[in-house]
Amino acid sequence: MFWRSTDGKDKRNGSTSPATAQSANGELSSAPSFGAPYIVRPVINGVGHAPNLDEPKPVSARVITSPIDVWLKGLHDKYRGSDHGHLANYIPELANADPEHFGIVLAAADGKSYAAGHSEVLFTIQSISKPLVYGLALEDHGPEAVLRRVGVEPTGEAFNSIVMDEVNNRPFNPMVNAGAIATTALIRGNGVEERFKRILDMFSRYAGRQLAVDESVFASEQATGHRNRAIAYLQLNSGMIEEPVAEHLELYFRQCAILVSARDLAMMAATLANNGVNPLTGQQAIAAEHVKTVLSVMASCGMYDYSGEWVYRVGLPAKSGVGGGIFAVLPGQFGVGTFSPLLDDHGNSHRGIEVCKELSQRFHLHVYDMHFVADNIVRRSYRGDGVTSKRQRGVRERKVLDACGHRIVAYELQGGLYFATAEQLVRRIVDDAPQSAYILLDGRRISRADQSALMLLRDLNLTLQEEGKILVLADLPAQMQTDWLALNKGVGEDLCFADVDSALEFCENRIVLETDPEAMGKGVSLALAEMDILRTFSPEDIAKLAPYIATSSYEAGARIIREGDPADRLYLLASGTASVNTVLDDGKRQARLAAFRPGVAFGEFALFDGGRRVANVVAETASVCYVLDFGNLERLEATEPAIYRRLLFALGRLLTDRLRRVTAEVRALT
Ligand code: GLU
Numbered sequence: 001m002f003w004r005s006t007d008g009k010d011k012r013n014g015s016t017s018p019a020t021a022q023s024a025n026g027e028l029s030s031a032p033s034f035g036a037p038y039i040v041r042p043v044i045n046g047v048g049h050a051p052n053l054d055e056p057k058p059v060s061a062r063v064i065t066s067p068i069d070v071w072l073k074g075l076h077d078k079y080r081g082s083d084h085g086h087l088a089n090y091i092p093e094l095a096n097a098d099p100e101h102f103g104i105v106l107a108a109a110d111g112k113s114y115a116a117g118h119s120e121v122l123f124t125i126q127s128i129s130k131p132l133v134y135g136l137a138l139e140d141h142g143p144e145a146v147l148r149r150v151g152v153e154p155t156g157e158a159f160n161s162i163v164m165d166e167v168n169n170r171p172f173n174p175m176v177n178a179g180a181i182a183t184t185a186l187i188r189g190n191g192v193e194e195r196f197k198r199i200l201d202m203f204s205r206y207a208g209r210q211l212a213v214d215e216s217v218f219a220s221e222q223a224t225g226h227r228n229r230a231i232a233y234l235q236l237n238s239g240m241i242e243e244p245v246a247e248h249l250e251l252y253f254r255q256c257a258i259l260v261s262a263r264d265l266a267m268m269a270a271t272l273a274n275n276g277v278n279p280l281t282g283q284q285a286i287a288a289e290h291v292k293t294v295l296s297v298m299a300s301c302g303m304y305d306y307s308g309e310w311v312y313r314v315g316l317p318a319k320s321g322v323g324g325g326i327f328a329v330l331p332g333q334f335g336v337g338t339f340s341p342l343l344d345d346h347g348n349s350h351r352g353i354e355v356c357k358e359l360s361q362r363f364h365l366h367v368y369d370m371h372f373v374a375d376n377i378v379r380r381s382y383r384g385d386g387v388t389s390k391r392q393r394g395v396r397e398r399k400v401l402d403a404c405g406h407r408i409v410a411y412e413l414q415g416g417l418y419f420a421t422a423e424q425l426v427r428r429i430v431d432d433a434p435q436s437a438y439i440l441l442d443g444r445r446i447s448r449a450d451q452s453a454l455m456l457l458r459d460l461n462l463t464l465q466e467e468g469k470i471l472v473l474a475d476l477p478a479q480m481q482t483d484w485l486a487l488n489k490g491v492g493e494d495l496c497f498a499d500v501d502s503a504l505e506f507c508e509n510r511i512v513l514e515t516d517p518e519a520m521g522k523g524v525s526l527a528l529a530e531m532d533i534l535r536t537f538s539p540e541d542i543a544k545l546a547p548y549i550a551t552s553s554y555e556a557g558a559r560i561i562r563e564g565d566p567a568d569r570l571y572l573l574a575s576g577t578a579s580v581n582t583v584l585d586d587g588k589r590q591a592r593l594a595a596f597r598p599g600v601a602f603g604e605f606a607l608f609d610g611g612r613r614v615a616n617v618v619a620e621t622a623s624v625c626y627v628l629d630f631g632n633l634e635r636l637e638a639t640e641p642a643i644y645r646r647l648l649f650a651l652g653r654l655l656t657d658r659l660r661r662v663t664a665e666v667r668a669l670t
Contacts, residue, residue, distance in 0.1 A: 069114050069116075072104055076104055076355075082354075084344070084350045084351075085350035086342060087099060088324075088341070088343055092224060093214075093216050093219075093221075094124070094220075098341070103337075103338065104337075104338050105263045105266035105337045106334060106335075107263075107269065107279075107335050107336075108333070109274040109279060109335075111278075111279035111280040113270075119262045123260065123324055125257075125260045125265075126322045127319060128323075129255040130175050130179075130319065131174070133187065133199060134146075134180075135290050137183045138287075138293055138294070148170070149183075150174045150186075152300065153300075154308070158305055160231075163178075164235070169239065171235065178235065182235060184255065185241040185242070185245075187251065191247075192250055199254075199255050200258065205278060205283045205284070206286075208281045211264070212259055213254055214259050225253060232245050232249050260325065263337060265335075266335050266337030267337070269327040269335020269336060272317075272329045298317035299316075302320070303320055303348055304346045304347050306344075313357055315367050315368055316329060317367075320353075324342070324352070326352035330367070338356065374421050374424065375415045376415075377417065377421035378413060379412040379413065381409060382410055383406045383408060384406060384409070384504065384508065385402065385404075386668025387665050388661065389508055389595070390505075390593060392594060392596045392602070393508075393597060393600070394519065394600060396519035397508075397520060397597065401512065407438060408437070408507045408508070413443055413445060413446050414445040415446070416449070417446055417449035417454075417457075418450045422449075436469060437469055437470065437511070438470050439464065439471050442500045444500065454483055454484060457484075461491055473497070473503070474498070475497070499592070528545070528572075528626055533653070537643075537650075541643055545640070551624060552624070554622065555622055557619065562616060566613075567603065567609075567610060567611055567612060570629075570651075571625045572627075573599065574623075574625060575624045576624060577598075577623065578623055579592050579594065579596065580592070580615050580618075581593065601651070607630075
């Protein structure tokens with residue numbers, strides 16, 4: 001044979017182990033070898049220029065500093081010397097704080113943190129406890145019941161003012177002392193110890209470590225907190241709270257005396273940014289459904305009577321405490337914790353406010369500073385006549401799919417699915433629907449999908465079904481698939497596929513079955529004459545060829561071709577189905593390179609270049625193959641040269657056909 005020596009050696013250089021490349025049907029093919037390794041040299045400005053690959057530039061092993069660390073340190077240096085403000089002294093113990101202490105920590109919603117200054121110094125959380133305890137009250141009673149007891153209107157008054165919403169007979173909001181005491185009064189539990197344990201455990205889940213109480217600060221406030229006591233008894237008098245008031249107050253003073261660091265505050269804020277889950281421990285500190293309510297009251301009432309200007313200048317939900325802490329949240333992105341006990345006239349940490357202002361301005365963190373618009377959710381789309389599944393089709397199936405494949409429309413999605421991007425997608429599907437019967441969503445590049453997007457798609461799914469159209473989903477992120485299946489019970493939950501190829505094949509099979517039910521020849525064993533490449537052979541030709549062909553049967557799951565075996569035979573699938581799979585780079589996911597139906601030839605590259613198989617071909621169902629090995633092929637060449645030539649020609653046609661299809665696919669995808 002002119003293309004291959006019978007001993008498997010490449011005639012050009014006599015090598016028995018030629019460089020190899022993998023073909024789409026799992027064959028090994030030999031790449032041309034020209035003696036020396038072939039290096040592609042980049043051409044710059046038309047002049048050949050190659051990097052010296054023998055002596056690569058040494059890599060600097062020095063650790064480099066993140067610009068975020070550099071920036072935080074700069075900010076810390078800038079305000080470290082400031083002596084604006086005063087220490088809180090109405091709780092005597094707080095006057096002992098060190099005015100030099102100053103720490104800043106930024107924690108991403110995935111838990112990575114950046115710190116400058118006194119990030120680990122402990123101080124009492126004070127009013128920053130208020131939104132967290134409010135979250136626990138929401139969990140204990142639900143938002144509506146809590147709202148009946150504590151309002152959500154800013155007061156514009158100092159944190160300890162004695163003003164109540166008399167119309168509704170409740171304190172104005174949970175961020176002022178009156179509202180916070182009423183909120184703490186709502187915390188369930190048997191006695192002060194059990195109730196406090198619930199609070200402390202929750203705070204610890206937020207911080208990701210076990211927290212404790214500063215007993216001297218607690219005792220100090222318990223002994224002197226007469227104003228808070230007055231507020232509580234006033235509320236008791238008006239029926240805003242119930243007994244035991246002394247216990248509620250003790251609980252409130254204790255929650256304010258929990259010790260935290262700037263790092264703890266940043267982690268607590270990052271936990272809120274991460275839908276209530278501490279990103280480092282994975283523990284749920286607060287049910288995700290209540291996070292937005294907590295952030296809302298922080299945004300409107302979190303910074304005492306500076307709250308309006310805070311939203312105006314910084315634009316982040318935040319809370320400060322008279323211990324000198326501030327925490328602020330950028331939902332979905334990160335949290336900030338600062339500590340400096342010098343307070344301004346509103347009771348906010350002076351340095352903390354300055355740091356947050358600069359941080360927000362420098363990085364455009366104001367929640368209303370939405371300088372990006374919704375991304376394009378559809379990366380590209382194609383129809384099933386341009387891109388086909390890897391299933392090699394018989395002639396009849398191919399005919400159906402050539403004519404009707406365009407009824408499949410596939411959308412490759414990317415990024416996040418939320419209301420605005422789901423609207424884009426729904427609009428595209430609706431516009432394309434008159435030409436589509438099968439709508440395939442490729443979710444491989446989707447990062448996340450929120451509930452509103454899934455509901456919109458579910459409603460669309462129902463409408464499509466009414467119109468007899470089928471929505472098929474492939475390769476969804478695990479959480480999205482779970483949510484989708486839960487939402488679509490009874491409306492096509494079986495239409496989620498692990499990969500796009502299987503989804504595409506499913507749509508194609510449906511179209512073939514609807515159009516020409518016999519084309520797939522299910523369960524039928526085809527005769528040699530019915531093999532696609534032998535369709536032009538006369539009965540006499542087939543009779544001459546038949547003695548050179550063997551028949552092999554395979555159980556479902558059996559390997560027909562084994563990776564590494566010599567590629568020395570051609571297979572024609574008589575019955576059953578088979579596929580070529582390869583394990584992807586991640587070592588876990590499999591990709592189907594090709595799949596075969598009865599009538600189809602595979603392993604044909606071997607006839608032209610020899611070598612070894614580079615992938616397994618597995619029988620998906622019990623299968624039978626006609627097999628032509630090289631020994632017989634050579635005998636055929638010697639005894640039936642005309643049949644031999646016809647066979648080569650048919651194989652050539654098969655290859656050009658496949659190449660054409662690949663070209664069409666590349667065009668459809670670019
Ligand atoms: N325990 C303090 C109080 O009730 C908290 C005040 C605050 O941090 O705003 O007075």
